[in-house]
Amino acid sequence: MDQFLAFGIVGLSTAAIYAVIGSGLVLTYVTTGVFNFAHGAAGMLAAFTYWQLSAGWGWPVPVALAVVLLVLAPAFGLFVERVLLRPVQHLGEAERMVMMVALLSGLIAAARWVWDPNVARPLPTFFADRTPLHWGSVTITWHQVLTMVVAVAVAAGLWALLNRTRTGAEMRATVDDRALAGLTGADPVRANRVAWVLGTQLAAVGGILIAPAVALDAQQLSLLIVSAYTAAIFGRLRSLPLTFLGAVVVGCMESYLTGYLPQNAYLPGLRLAAPALLLFVALLLFPHRRLRGRDRRLAPVPLPSMRGALLFAASIVVVGVVLATVLQGKDLITLGPLLPLGMVALSYVPLAGYAGQISLCQLSMAGIGAVVWAHLGAHGQPWALLVAVLVAALAGALVALPALRLSGVYLALGTAAFTVVLDRWLFTLPSFSVFGVRISLFDQGSLEVSGPSLLGLRLDGDRELMVFSAVCLALVSLGVAVLRRGRFGRRLIALRDSEAAYATLGGNLLVARVAVFALAAGIAGFGGALYGMQLRTITADQFNLVAGLPIFLIAVIGGLGCVGNGLFAGTAFVGPNILLGLASWTQNVVAILPALAGMGLGHSPDGIVPRLRRDWEPAARDRIVLPALLCALALAWLLRVLDAVNGWVLLVGALVVASALRAYAAARRDSPAEPEIPVEWWGVRRPWRAEDGEVLARGIARG
Template sequence: MDQFLAFTVVGLSTAAIYAVIGSGLVLTHTTAGVFNFAHGAAGMLAAFSYWQLAVGWGWPVPLALAAVLLVLAPAFGLVVERVLMRPVQALGEAERLVMTVALLTGCIALARWVWDPDTARPLTPFLADRPAIRLGPATMTWHQAVTVAVAVAVAAALWFLLHRTRAGTEMRASVDDRALAGLTGADPLRAGRLAWILGIQLAAVGGVLIAPTVALDAQQLSLLIVSAYTAAVFGRLRSLPLTFLGAVVVGLLEAYLAGYLPRNDYLPGLRLAAPALLLLLALLAFPHRRLRGRDRRLVRVPLPTARGSLVFAGSILLLALVLVTVLTEDGVVSYGTVFSLGVIALSFVPLAGFTGQVSLCQLSIAGIGAVAWGHLGAHGELWALPVAVLTAAVAGAVVALPALRLSGVYLALGTAAFAVILDRWVFTLPAFEVFGVRITLFDQGSVPVTGPDLFGLRLTSPSELLLLAACCLALVSLAVAALRRGRFGRRLIALRDSEAAYATLGGRPLGAKVAVFALSAGIAGLGGALYGMQLQTVTAEQFSLVAGLPLFLIAVIGGLGAVGTGLFVGIAFVVPAQLLGHLGPWAHDVSALLIALAGMGLAHSPAGVVPRMHAEWRRLADDRTLFPALLGVLALCWILAATGPVHDGLTLAVALVAAVALNARASARGRPPADVPVEWWGIRRPWRAEDGEVLRRATAAY
């Protein structure tokens, strides 16, 4: 009994932190209509800032707390609301969701860049020098008591703010219709600004309170928000009392699992994955009608032509050929993952681009494909590759079945929970048997992966594996383009536009969703197997939720509906990281930060940059003079780089400058002339033969 009470005290103190953080999530969502995936990252930055002030620079604790909670957190909230969220407020829910995912990635990269993750940064609990408080047979530390008291104070203050103040009334009035709230005298902008400030402050309070009890790690602290996600979903993203109740359930569950879960090799990960499991169960058990009526701004899905698809596939193969002839073996190893990661990223196109289903677990599913190929194709058996793809497709269908009733942010939360369950539990399991069949995943370590035996030719060298990945990317791109042009692709886009209309016209939304989930998972599984071949050894950390977020962000930046997004993601993810990698280990975090900043620019191009690039470079491809000139310059640069008389970097720079210059010239040729006043004809633009007739007709009336 004493042990039970001790675990209860620990669970309630942890629940108090989740309640504070979850209430900030609910406050932001109910006022601004945004589910902030970066909420935990904001608390993480607050915890690091508090450590820097109180420990790193030796400030007094009260002064450090005041600086973090009253200055830094409100300023961060203002910047997020004004710079990031206000420009995308008029866009759909998916765009606002992507913005917060970009913010999450950026915060983690920034923290890892500023504070070395290999350095321990312990924090002393509050009032640690005082004796513990006796509660019968159990004890409570003063830090736990302060945590519970803060949670109670936050609950009372939020209730008073929302129900007894004008600002709270404006915040509640701005939930469903900001324009209507403005007509009644409320100020939606001010309400949203206040909600973001208070939400970030509550995240900062939770981060500072939980930091002394865990290690100061950017990724770990940011993912602790999964427990707060569960509490917020208990409250259906709008009820603060139910959110506090959900926090109590999550906190007690974690404490009891830590105390009473049997000790063996299979269950430790279950305790770590318990909040994600509970989040998935809450998403499936509770009705979520609130989000279905949110405004959406649908983005047009590009329609690739058969000729254009073939040209694009040929360009992929040509790029691969250039890389293997120009780069050294080390360079091929460094840049070879462009095409395998492109295949994984291409799985977003039919799922999110065509159907509008946001999934954050594609890289985790790619890990299933990599593991399946690593074990089944250990000796290069070619039949194991389609089996690995089929295994990943089955995993995608399993994800789809419980997710059929979810949409929007709830689907993103469900797939994120699935990825966390894989990361923290499933991928950490040792070998086990199911109905007499031995199943081995990462087996608490790494899995060696080899190349396939292609009709007697064993592909093992980096160049051979790069060409194999490029061929697969070209073929999958052709297949996705054909899907977009076909009947099933049109059905998927109709399903994205309106599920009700799709069902009314005789479609089966559930079957279509399961099919597209399985299809995209199969593509991701193929990419994971190719990725593992090039890495030669894979671990569970390479397929985690946090590792997959940059891929998702770059896919959004490129355009989820464009077939060329796969190649774009591979190039944008690998090339900058490799170029910056020569500067030092910190350059990896800088690369992730740049990706996040690019994702935050979504408001300027919600359709993606790949369609814009296609439209701009199409003029150059249609120019019968400039395009052959560009091909000649590129061919010359290729020959010079392959034969070695000049440095590869110089030839690459010359090729890029030539391509940009010729494209600018083609754009200038194709641009319609601006209106020039009549008195400047022949000066600011050439004199035309028809200008004289135009002038005579214009002056005849006078």
């Protein structure tokens, strides 16, 4: 009984921290309608800053706390509200969520840059020099007492603020209808500002209180927010009392699992994954109100022509051949994952771009494909690659089934929880048997991966794998383009536009969502198998949630509805790694680039790929510029193959020539302005285009 009480005290003290963090999350969402995925990262940053001031520079603890909680945390909250979120306030829910995911990824990368993750930074508990309290045989530290007192004070203060003050009424009214709240004399900007300041302060309090109990690690502290997510979902993102109840459930569950979970090789990861499992169950079981700020800004999905899709597929193959013949040594190894990870990013196009389903577990699906290929394709059997795709597709379908009632933020949370469960538990399991079938994942270590054998040839060299990956990405990109032009692609876009209308008109939501999740997971699994071939050795850490966030960000930045997003995302994500050969410090710059690009999403909400297409279309259609550009690039490639120039001269020269020719083509095209032709004269005064039919159909439907 004494042991049970001791673990209960530990659980309640942890629950108090989760309650503080979760209440800040609920406060921000109730007031602004934005789910702050970076809430835990803000607490992590506050904990590191507090350590730097108190332990690193020797400041007195009260002064360090005052600076962090009363100066730096409010300033950071104001920065997020003013610089990051206010420019995208008019955009949809997905864009605001991407901004928060970018902030999460950026804060983790920035913390690793400033504070070396290989250096231990112990943080002492508060009042460590005072004699603990004793309740029978149970010992209670003053740090635990402080934590519980803070949690109670936060609960009382937030309830009074939201229900007994004019500022609280403004904060609650703003998210329901900003314009109407403004007409009543409320200030929506001030309400949002107050919410972000208080929310960031609560995250800082939670981060500082929990840091002494765990390692001061950027990723671990940021992902502790999963437990606070669970508490907030218990409160259905609006009830502070239920959020505190959820925190108690999570904290005590973690504590009692630590004390009473049987000791064997299969269960240690369960304790780490338990909050994510509970989050997933809570999302499925608890009723949810319609999400506030639901996205009604639906961007059109480009309709690729077959000629353009074929040319683009051929271009991917050419890119692969050029990279395989131009790159050498470590540069070839560094850029090897470019095309495989591009395929993982391409899986977001049918899933999020066409069907509007937000998923944060695509890199985990890639990990499943890599594991299956590593075990079954050890001798290069081509059929093992097909099995890897099918197993990943089956995993995607299994994720889709319980997630059928989730959408928007809830779906993103559910898929993130699935990723955490895989990373912390399932991927760490040793080999086990199911109905006599031996199943082995990473087997608590790393896996050796080899290339395939095709037509009697073993593709196991870096150059061969680069070309093979290019051919695979080209075929999958062509397939995604065909999907967009087909009936199923149109159904997916209708599903994105309105699930209710889709079902009313006879569409089967179950079949459509399961099919698109399976398709996207299969594409990601294919890319994961190719990724493993390039790396030669894979570990579970390469497929965790934090590793997958930058790929998701770059896919969104590129434009989720564009078939060319795969090549763009792979190039944007892996391409900057070439800088690592210049100086070691560039590793931190490369790590933070995706987050910075994601934070700039408001300047190009429709994606970069459509903009690039518009900018380069004059050169592609010019009968003089296009042949000149192709000849210049071919000459540069030949000079590099003959070793007449090095790689940097080739890259800079090609960019300069291409940019000059593009500017020349744009000038030639802009000289005589072509008058706009009314819709009723399409096909008469100008040739009929492939996309005109869909444009007219959408116009008639809106009318």
